[in-house]
Amino acid sequence: MTPGTYLQKRRIAADLSIMDVAAMVHTNPRLGGIDKVAWIDRIEKDIAALSPDVIATLADAFRFSRTILLQLITIRSFGPDAVDPEPRICIICGCSQNDACVDPAADTGCAWSDRCADLCTACIGKDLPHAA
Numbered sequence: 669m670t671p672g673t674y675l676q677k678r679r680i681a682a683d684l685s686i687m688d689v690a691a692m693v694h695t696n697p698r699l700g701g702i703d704k705v706a707w708i709d710r711i712e713k714d715i716a717a718l719s720p721d722v723i724a725t726l727a728d729a730f731r732f733s734r735t736i737l738l739q740l741i742t743i744r745s746f747g748p749d750a751v752d753p754e755p756r757i758c759i760i761c762g763c764s765q766n767d768a769c770v771d772p773a774a775d776t777g778c779a780w781s782d783r784c785a786d787l788c789t790a791c792i793g794k795d796l797p798h799a800a
């Protein structure tokens with residue numbers, strides 16, 4: 669999973685559109701609404717750089733694990749062997765050990781599904797999201 673895809677999954681899991689996030693974040697230099705939407709889109713497509721400033725800005729808008737994000741950035745730069753063990757991330761919602769979601773059936777933190785290696789119990793039965 670790329671850092672941009674990870675952030676996109678966490679944004680969607682938080683039930684926020686790109687427009688919602690654009691309305692929440694403050695950028696320096698200040699960008700207009702349309703520019704902010706384009707900027708977030710470029711982040712999710714792994715085109716815009718993820719500087720510590722950018723990561724902090726996004727962390728104010730929705731929940732994700734900075735540890736996981738930094739591991740994904742490291743893997744993207746240096747290959748899969750750069751982080752051992754590789755972070756385990758739910759392929760649907762992007763949750764992880766560091767950032768579990770609530771399993772609605774059990775009303776507790778989610779766990780790893782025994783049906784699929786990279787699927788959390790809260791996402792069993794959900795379709796894979798289409799890249800949007």
Ligand SMILES: [Zn+2]
Binds near residue numbers: 759761762763791
């Ligand atoms: Zn999940």
Ligand SMILES: [Zn+2]
Binds near residue numbers: 758
């Ligand atoms: Zn989960």
